Every structure is written in C-alpha cells, then in structure tokens.
Amino acid sequence: MTIKPEPPVRRARPALWPARLAASAAVTLVATLAVASPAWAHSRLERTDPADGSTVTAAMSTVTLTFNEMVRGQFTTVRVTGPGKVSYSEGHVQVIDNDVHQKVYPLHSGAYTVAWRAISADGHPVEGQFHFTVALPAGQEPVAGPPTGPAAAAPGTGSNRLWLWGGAAAVVVVIAVLAVALTRRRAVSGR
Numbered sequence: 001m002t003i004k005p006e007p008p009v010r011r012a013r014p015a016l017w018p019a020r021l022a023a024s025a026a027v028t029l030v031a032t033l034a035v036a037s038p039a040w041a042h043s044r045l046e047r048t049d050p051a052d053g054s055t056v057t058a059a060m061s062t063v064t065l066t067f068n069e070m071v072r073g074q075f076t077t078v079r080v081t082g083p084g085k086v087s088y089s090e091g092h093v094q095v096i097d098n099d100v101h102q103k104v105y106p107l108h109s110g111a112y113t114v115a116w117r118a119i120s121a122d123g124h125p126v127e128g129q130f131h132f133t134v135a136l137p138a139g140q141e142p143v144a145g146p147p148t149g150p151a152a153a154a155p156g157t158g159s160n161r162l163w164l165w166g167g168a169a170a171v172v173v174v175i176a177v178l179a180v181a182l183t184r185r186r187a188v189s190g191r
C-alpha cells in the first residue's frame with residue numbers, strides 16, 4: 001500500500017491581485033503627494049513693501065509683494081490683518097509682472113500681519129506671512145477704516161493641503177472602484 005502525497009494545496013486567489021495592486025499604488029501616490037508638495041514651491045518672495053519688521057509712519061494704500069518670477073493672479077491672495085484682527089485688504093490683488101499689489105483701507109496705528117498665498121507660474125502654490133507696524137504721527141489717524149468684523153481665517157492656512165488631500169482621496173476612490181470592477185470581471189469570466 002502506497003500513500004500518495006497530497007498535492008500541495010494551491011490557494012491561488014487571482015481575484016485579489018488587482019485590489020492589492022491598486023491599494024499599493026494608492027498608498028504610493030498619497031505618500032508622494034504628502035512628501036513632495038512643499039518642495040514644489042518654485043516661486044519665491046524676494047521683498048515686500050512695507051518690508052518685514054518695518055515701521056510705517058505715513059499713510060499708505062497698497063501692500064506690494066515682489067516675487068522672483070511672475071505669479072498667477074488667479075487664486076493669489078494677500079490678507080492684511082490689523083489691530084483687532086480686522087482685515088484691511090480692499091478687493092482682490094493686482095498682479096503686474098513679478099509684483100503682487102493689494103489695496104488696503106486706511107491703516108490705523110498698530111501691528112499688522114500680511115498672510116499671502118500665491119500660485120507659481122508652474123501652478124504650484126506658495127504661501128507665507130510677514131509683519132509690519134504702523135505708527136502715525138499724532139492727529140493723523142484715519143477717520144475711516146475697513147468695514148468692521150473679525151477677519152476670516154488667513155488665506156491658504158490649511159486649505160492648500162486640504163485641496164491636495166481631497167485630490168488624493170478622489171484618486172484613491174477611483175482606483176478602488178476600478179479594482180472592484182476588475183475583480184468582478186475576473187469572477188464572472190471564471191478567471
């Protein structure tokens with residue numbers, strides 16, 4: 001009596017490979033986005049008017065940011081926040097060559113933060129902020145100011161990353177749907 005050895009059980013699960021492939025592709029993509037996104041920032045802020053840390057002693061109507069290259073006007077924002085967290089930005093930015101101009105309401109004496117966000121010529125977002133102080137001579141405080149109300153959240157804070165993650169999530173969903181479709185097809189066709 002001979003005992004035939006059992007053939008090794010092959011637990012082939014071909015229906016799973018598209019899902020695994022898709023999952024690893026999705027993980028790679030998300031990791032790439034998360035790691036690479038800050039490094040894509042190509043446009044660089046070279047100087048500002050008023051300069052970072054400077055003190056302004058006369059009335060001014062425009063804040064100017066000069067970049068090393070032209071930035072896109074669309075989606076480029078400059079929020080000038082002053083005393084009482086009030087936004088002094090008036091209207092949208094105007095982009096002329098490498099300069100981004102932001103009109104401001106008459107500035108009162110106090111500390112100001114300029115939070116900016118720009119889209120590089122190559123489409124990559126960059127952002128940052130700088131500060132300046134307004135110290136007007138006695139009797140020269142403007143009567144009018146910006147419309148009252150607390151400034152909204154600084155532009156670009158988080159929203160840029162949120163957008164990236166949203167895009168990555170959408171890609172993952174699409175890949176997952178494709179993987180399910182592939183798996184179904186294999187199952188129906190009897191592998």
Ligand SMILES: [Cu+2]
Pocket residue numbers: 040041042043120122123124
């Ligand atoms: Cu870039």
